[in-house]
Amino acid sequence: MSTLTVTPAPAAEVPRGLVNPLYVQLDIRRVLRNRRTLVFTLVMPVVFYFSFGASQPGADAKAYVMLSFAVYGAMVAATSVGASVAVERASGWSRQLRLTPMRPATYVASKVIAAASIAVIPVAVELVIGAATGARMRASAWVVGGLVAWIGSLVFAALGLAIGYLVPSENAMQVMGPVLALLALLGGLFVPLSIFGHTLQTVASFTPAYGVGVLAHWQLSHDGSFVGAIANLVVWTAVFGAGAALLFRRDTGRV
Amino acid sequence: MEMSTPAAPATTTDPGAVPTVAPPAIAIESLHKRFGQVSAVDGLDLVVRPGEVVAFLGPNGAGKTSTIDVVLGLSQPTSGSVSVYGTSPRDAVAHGWVSAVMQSGGLLKDLTVRETVQMTASLFARTQPVDVVLDRAGITAIADRRVGKCSGGEQQRLRFAMALLPDPRLLVLDEPTTGMDVEGRRAFWGAIRDDARRGRTVVFATHYLEEADTYADRIVLVAHGKVVADGTPSQIKALSSGRLVRATWPGAHLADLDGLPGVDDLELNGDQVVVHANDSDAVARFLLTRTPATDLEITARGLEDAFVSLTSATTSEVSR
Numbered sequence: 300m301s302t303l304t305v306t307p308a309p310a311a312e313v314p315r316g317l318v319n320p321l322y323v324q325l326d327i328r329r330v331l332r333n334r335r336t337l338v339f340t341l342v343m344p345v346v347f348y349f350s351f352g353a354s355q356p357g358a359d360a361k362a363y364v365m366l367s368f369a370v371y372g373a374m375v376a377a378t379s380v381g382a383s384v385a386v387e388r389a390s391g392w393s394r395q396l397r398l399t400p401m402r403p404a405t406y407v408a409s410k411v412i413a414a415a416s417i418a419v420i421p422v423a424v425e426l427v428i429g430a431a432t433g434a435r436m437r438a439s440a441w442v443v444g445g446l447v448a449w450i451g452s453l454v455f456a457a458l459g460l461a462i463g464y465l466v467p468s469e470n471a472m473q474v475m476g477p478v479l480a481l482l483a484l485l486g487g488l489f490v491p492l493s494i495f496g497h498t499l500q501t502v503a504s505f506t507p508a509y510g511v512g513v514l515a516h517w518q519l520s521h522d523g524s525f526v527g528a529i530a531n532l533v534v535w536t537a538v539f540g541a542g543a544a545l546l547f548r549r550d551t552g553r554v
Numbered sequence: 555m556e557m558s559t560p561a562a563p564a565t566t567t568d569p570g571a572v573p574t575v576a577p578p579a580i581a582i583e584s585l586h587k588r589f590g591q592v593s594a595v596d597g598l599d600l601v602v603r604p605g606e607v608v609a610f611l612g613p614n615g616a617g618k619t620s621t622i623d624v625v626l627g628l629s630q631p632t633s634g635s636v637s638v639y640g641t642s643p644r645d646a647v648a649h650g651w652v653s654a655v656m657q658s659g660g661l662l663k664d665l666t667v668r669e670t671v672q673m674t675a676s677l678f679a680r681t682q683p684v685d686v687v688l689d690r691a692g693i694t695a696i697a698d699r700r701v702g703k704c705s706g707g708e709q710q711r712l713r714f715a716m717a718l719l720p721d722p723r724l725l726v727l728d729e730p731t732t733g734m735d736v737e738g739r740r741a742f743w744g745a746i747r748d749d750a751r752r753g754r755t756v757v758f759a760t761h762y763l764e765e766a767d768t769y770a771d772r773i774v775l776v777a778h779g780k781v782v783a784d785g786t787p788s789q790i791k792a793l794s795s796g797r798l799v800r801a802t803w804p805g806a807h808l809a810d811l812d813g814l815p816g817v818d819d820l821e822l823n824g825d826q827v828v829v830h831a832n833d834s835d836a837v838a839r840f841l842l843t844r845t846p847a848t849d850l851e852i853t854a855r856g857l858e859d860a861f862v863s864l865t866s867a868t869t870s871e872v873s874r
Contacts, residue, residue, distance in 0.1 A: 319676050319677065321672065321673070321676040322673055322676045322677065325665065325669050325672065325673045325676075326673075328665075328669070329662060329664045329665060332664045333664060387662070390659055390660070390661065390662065390663070391656070391658070391659025391660040391661075392659075392660060392661070392662055394628065394656070394659070394660060395656070395659075395660035395661075395674075395716075396677070397627070397628060397647070398626060398628075398647055398653055398654055399647070399674060399677040399678060400647070400648045400649075400650065400677060400678060400679070401677040
């Protein structure tokens with residue numbers, strides 16, 4: 300008795316392709332209108348750089364701090380875009396989307412692309428300001444550092460998505476702000492990990508911002524373990540991605 | 555009230571007459587929806603034919619929204635079956651055959667009105683042009699306004715514009731005018747009514763009788779999760795209009811009352827006569843002057859009374 304009328308193959312009339320460019324474009328525009336997000340992803344990393352980086356004596360020390368805050372800005376940006384699903388669930392937008400043929404995978408893909416698009420901004424801004432204030436390093440260090448800061452931040456897009464599906468409120472980012480600051484600290488982005496004791500350093504090397512931090516700085520200073528950093532990045536991407544997928548499935552299953 | 559009301563005096567749906575070639579817009583069969591111990595929908599049957607404008611009328615908590623959620627594929631029935639144009643609700647949504655205007659939520663405050671419609675349009679393979687639906691919903695003038703700055707009525711017309719995008723065969727509205735002022739309500743229904751003239755099937759939930767009466771061809775009265783009456787607006791209104799005249803009349807001859815004008819319904823419980831009539835004065839005059847009836851009492855009947863009596867009638871039927 301508990302069956303719906305089943306018809307073969309939902310010949311859904313969906314636009315082709317996984318990615319919906321117009322949807323992504325408007326989603327990005329929304330993020331750019333959100334003043335709080337812009338303060339946390341753009342203004343704060345820049346202020347941090349001027350406070351702690353531009354004052355450094357050496358050109359490569361400036362560059363080091365610049366890359367740290369590029370990573371930090373990108374991780375905050377990616378997390379907040381991912382976590383915006385919490386807002387969209389709370390406001391009923393996700394429910395509204397279920398009244399359209401949009402595939403859930405398209406929704407997630409849109410968020411990841413929007414996260415990547417937004418995350419590139421703080422990276423670019425940090426590098427430009429760094430260059431303008433005397434940060435100097437090899438050309439390859441600029442390219443690799445910038446790309447790693449940007450692409451590595453997608454780990455945090457996955458974290459944001461997981462949080463967005465876990466926290467049923469609009470305030471996901473208020474929780475995540477301090478958490479991200481702590482992760483950045485443990486990832487060696489705010490202060491060198493060498494000031495910590497041995498145990499804390501070891502623990503820190505297992506936290507999610509550590510891998511991307513080490514890799515972003517790799518061309519500049521071979522701190523830490525390259526293989527360990529790669530492993531860190533891969534494992535955390537897998538963990539957050541799986542968490543997001545699981546929570547996402549629970550959410551859509553509930554309908 | 556001690557009187558027992560006839561269960562469904564105004565049934566226009568004849569189940570035997572349904573099998574036509576086109577599938578019904580909505581076919582619901584003994585739908586049950588339970589949330590834990592609470593039974594929100596409790597054996598609801600309903601067939602809506604293409605082109606009908608149906609009001610789903612009932613008090614809060616009658617099960618209207620739960621039923622609509624199942625029709626839209628937003629929730630799964632506990633038991634029973636629901637089909638929309640002969641297919642599952644999810645399929646009908648995927649085809650753009652059905653869309654909905656929900657009561658609240660579902661909007662992003664930081665987009666403009668036009669962007670919201672554009673964003674929604676991008677999700678369908680084929681849609682009506684954005685400008686057309688904005689115009690039809692009467693929100694062209696506020697297209698560039700942020701959604702967060704729109705009034706409740708404007709937001710509701712925006713939801714309506716979004717719902718029009720796939721040019722659906724069936725439009726479902728869940729209490730669409732809740733919280734709107736009179737002006738907003740009128741503008742909203744004006745837009746809906748213009749649209750329904752084009753032959754779209756419309757089902758709307760409401761707890762306002764006037765709204766159901768003014769805009770629907772058919773009213774389905776829902777209480778406690780089931781349909782308690784189903785008929786034209788005038789049939790349903792008759793349930794709530796008029797008065798009840800009650801009197802004690804030992805050895806009553808009900809046949810004597812047959813000729814009186816405006817008598818809808820008669821009942822006899824022991825010595826108690828209950829007359830449901832539009833012209834209660836005529837009934838009272840007759841009872842007091844031409845019969846030995848005493849203890850005469852006249853009470854008005856509102857829709858709430860109709861709900862209550864219809865509901866208690868069905869409930870007692872079930873518990874028997």
